[in-house]
Amino acid sequence: MTGAPTQAELDAARLVLDRMGVTAEDLLNSVKPPAPTFAEYIPVVAAAVSDGTRRAYSPYWNRVLDQWADISLSDRTPTDIQRLVQHIKANLTVRRNTRNGNSAAEHLIAALRCLYRHAVNDELVDERSNPAAKVPKPRRQPSNRRA
Structure with missing residues (x-):
């Protein structure tokens, strides 16, 4: 629509709203407050x-706070989470039993899923826009234990 709505279009919108039982005030008052930041939530x-x-x-939430403390929960995308996973894997402490950071990646994604699950339950984030649910966990590597 490029110009002002016509009278017929306004009447049609009013009719649809009346049939749904919604008033214009309901539409204006339904603005949700912004989602909290990671540091707040x-x-x-x-x-x-x-x-x-x-x-x-907690260690993974602390890493999220290091990177995203002042960012709103609703401003992250699955790509941002993947980027954080790669950052965590690239900067991990290498030990004898380290397996390329797959466990750290799996735990980070689980920690973010927990965080976003609570945000969805508190109605701060819509379930369809939950970025952590869209990020697949890395496949587990076969055990390196041998008999």
Whole structure:
């Protein structure tokens, strides 16, 4: 639509809204507040999860805070998460049992899924726009234990 709506178009919109039981005020008042930043929301989720979950995910939430503290939860995309996974894998501490950072990547994605699952439950982020759910976890490597 390039110009102002015609009277017929306005009447049609009013008719549709009337049949749905929605008023113009409902549309104006339905603006949702912006999603919180990671720095605001991670402590909320950390307080809501069990001690074991907090111990497992806190290192990864801290890395998210290092990178995205002042960014809104709704401003991240699956590509941003993949980029953070690659950053974590590239900067990991190499130990004798390190397996190219696959476990770190898997745990980071699980920590973000937990965070976004709480955000969806709190209606801060729409379930369809949950970026963590769209990022696949890396495939597990076969065990290197031998008999």
